[in-house]
Amino acid sequence: MSTMITIIRIGVTTMLEDFFVRALIAGSLLAIVTGPLGCLVVWRRMAYFGDTMAHSALLGVALSLLMEINLTLSVFLVAAVVAGALILLQRRQALSSDALLGILSHSALALGLVLVAFMSWIRVDLMGFLFGDILAVSMIDLGVIAGVGAVILGVVSVFWRPLVAATVNAELAEAEGMRPELTRVILMALLAVAIAIAMKIVGVLLITSLLIIPAATARRLSRSPEQMAVMASILGVLGVIGGLWGSMRYDTPSGPSIVVAALILFLLSLLVPQRLIRALG
């Protein structure tokens, strides 16, 4: 019995030593997490909001290098601050939401790029941050993604009913004893965490696509919010597998390949007749 376990353990360890297997697992774990989060982003029309948070991640990278603090932590903090600033600025209603998002999104990205360029004493692989470097995922990265991902999924499932209720109508949720303002802050924090762990895998510029595209694909294939959340995770995993396979086969960059695979799945979903889904659902 114990020899069996040892064999399995050795087998798993050797497997995980393969960078491609690590990439597959890391990408799949991330896609499982971004499935339900992406659905909430799509339902609440926060796609541009998510994009802004993601772009600010590069500023987080720059600050982490400058102040020599943990990269993931720094990215999370900057994304959270940007999200908080957005909420406050939107409340003042001095500018329309999309103008505000446009300003913050691109200035955070530009600021990050300029800061990185200033630090001439550090050699930074900028492309890695912009488009991800999933094939360089280490064992430690994998552990972080698994741990943080489990926490995100746990929080999402605990707060799922209030999250959906506040999405449908915040006032209704509040009148019936829920706290939509709190659920909103929770969602922002979860997005900031997800962006921090996703940056390494698909890069700053492509994170939102991993949130939006599988969710949009899942919409056509589901009949309830819960079905759509699970479906988005499954489709995200398929996108990661397809994209990584494609990047191996055709020697293309891995992050963009994953997005292209997700896009292909979305286009295929347009071919599925709605009547079939209604009959099955």
Add this chain to the structure above:
Amino acid sequence: MADPDDYLIKLEDAGVKRDGRRLVEGVDVTLRPREIVTLIGPNGSGKSTTARMVTGVVRPDFGRVVRRPGLRIGYVPQKLAIDWTLPLSVTRLMRLTAAHTDSEIDAALDRVGIRHLKRDDVQHLSGGEFQRALLARAMLRKPDLLVLDEPVQGVDFSGEVALYDLIRALRDETGCGILLISHDLHVVMAATDIVICLNGHVCCTGTPASVARSPEYLKLFGERAGSALAVYQHHHDHTHLPDGRVLDQAGHVQSVHEHTHEHHDHDHPHRGHDHA
């Protein structure tokens, strides 16, 4: 009904301001079990703000709101647009803020007459069906107080009458208090125990008949507004208001036995105002 301790919620001289402007002030309202109270008033008169103070979404800047401890509110919001990207069946809508069993949901949908639609997407419902679904959802919570903001939006006239009848029947069955918000005067006032007429403050309060006669109400809605209530009252209890022009309107509806009044009215000097 006069027992002062038998209340669900009390607004005492309550008011709200935004950016230095007073949206509504001096509101005294007591909502009691088994009582239907209607807030009427023009757009921007503070109806929705008052309703939000009741539901607790907005806190009063002046005065105070006293709730009975443990008060459970069911809410039907105004303008509930559900994004197409959210797949939501009628059954899932019922479970929006709390878990309910299938049989509870079936019974609630049955009561409002849309059980056959339980598997449909909410985006495919008609205006009336959607309002009924929202009503069933709010009732599933077994609320002590039901707050309905413009519950007949997007519903045609006959559907409107049926919906108010249903609301009254639900009150009779469950004994919950009901707060209705409406800018439409025709049917809602007659379906009500107490009418509160708002225009930034409380203009007048009372039974539908007394409010319809009050000068503040007539000033706010124009003299024709009084006739809308008369039409409905006439249907039900055949009491007539002493105002000739009101009877003229009623005469057109109840043409057969109102002929004498109508002929009488032809000589009325103010008749021309009716058609203005």
